[in-house]
Amino acid sequence: MQKTSSRLLALLSLLQTHRDWPGGDLARRLDVTSRTVRRDIDRLRDLGYPITTVKGPAGGYRLEAGTRLPPLLFDDGQAVALAVALQTAATGTAVAEDAARALATLSQVMPPRLRHRIDLLRVTAVRPPATGDTAEVDPQVLMELSRVIHARQELRFDHTPAPGTTTGALRRVQPHHLVTWRHRWYLVAFDLDREDWRTFRVDRIRPRTPTGPRFTPRELPGGDVSTYITSRFRGNDGTTTDWPCRGEVILHLPASDIAPFTQDAIIEELGPQRCRLTLGSWSWTGLAATLGHFDTDITVVGPPQLATAFADLAARYTRAADPAGEAVGDLSRLAEAAPGQ
Template structure:
């Protein structure tokens, strides 16, 4: 009986994962004969699940949507995956931490003992972002409004707060509430929303700006939607056909593709194994001994040259010429800085420092 129950749970999860399953493919996934699959479908129907079926060589099954659907059931892997997702949301600064923690507690209450012990082993935390210790989080209501607009292809009007100033908290409330002073300087925007994207724990809306006639990315916690939404629009092809890669490209200084605008190559006087952990998305080639070749990118040539200097090793065979010029620029700056420092020390006389 336990084997049959497990198979029914797997069948239900498969039906929930896809809109429609061909009968032979579904039977193959369950490793059962078509006759057994038909019996299992009938058992689920007797339990109240509305499963539509079509006969014939191209027939299949689909789980019909309906308000009278019984409570959802989860197999072990689904329950643990849900626990991990809720745990991640509860420890991350995502604006849903308290709700996720309550949902996680509710899930734990109904978990069988074998899963509860495995779930307890999933305890983890997230390291704070030192660069932005106080982060404004988007309101769940705003996320829901924007998500619905993306789904419905509806034009959105909103007030967009200006970029944070030099204040410790950036002038933004960390709980995502409105800041009256900043809202007085907000800019009215009218866009066609295409996707919500998370990048380095920040939420962004990727949209076509109707007034500027170009793609724009907006930080969600600075968006204050105006209702109702506008008319429907026909979606535009996102450059590169991937919203996430397009947003990442913008932060790399590229216009369209998820590639660094400045890419160079050097030979470092270090073993490849010592460079790989710090190479980021660069490519490391082992040249044997204490030498390796590194191909890496950045948003500018000077920034790339400075990043390569952090390896504290000899640098040879730099290319292209723009990278060589950037090294010369930095060399001049460092030489002037060193000269000024030396002069200052000499002026202070013996025993200074």
């Protein structure tokens, strides 16, 4: 049988993993009698852990939220995961300093072997360079949005204008999800005035009070928030994660040189200096411009719209390089003759 102190830690760890634990299950997991479990539960209560007894045929126990924070117990994996989360999850919010202080507190109470692992695992969350339209997210706004999402209450808020625009707008929505995408926070909501789904930058949201009536949640396009968000930021209608434009080319570079920069592309090696690349983008012009970044000869396999986009870009770039327009005529004829016109 385990020593009492070790058994109490094991019991507390079990109580933290499930909402309800039948007494018999706890006794079997700890290899003790039900009477010993009852005594250990009383010891944990004396230490400040709010454990209630669950009534029923088998009886059981539940670890509730209390009025104060008692000592917490994490296994090795949980402690490492928490440290990594504190180093990365607060990027772009005003709680970054609190997260750093929480990590320092956690490190102080870790056993030396775990503290050494955390010290080796230094993660730096790099924020994107400032673009003029970035702002810290107010944690109070995050809390209010979380509250109305949980309560299923309609929300009114002022959406401050984006750079380059002059006026904001009052929006009335049914809020559904808070998400992060590429270091920014967004609210996914159904816009009641536009009768369609929208995503809103949280740093531009200023909630109004009081909130509106409760609502029955609608089904999100695509079935889940991950599909919806990925689809919308790829230029689709929210129901599919496929790129709306996908083309195939042959590049005169080794596949190994291309692979680190293509993310979800399909690459086929054709030889030491050639590869076939299938890549997607939100538009044909965007796809052609992306392929031009590889700075090599390109052969378009298909579809015709991609060849047309290359011709259009060629004419556009020539106009930029030749303001006098001496070469525009030839390239205009090339664009007109490109497949898919």
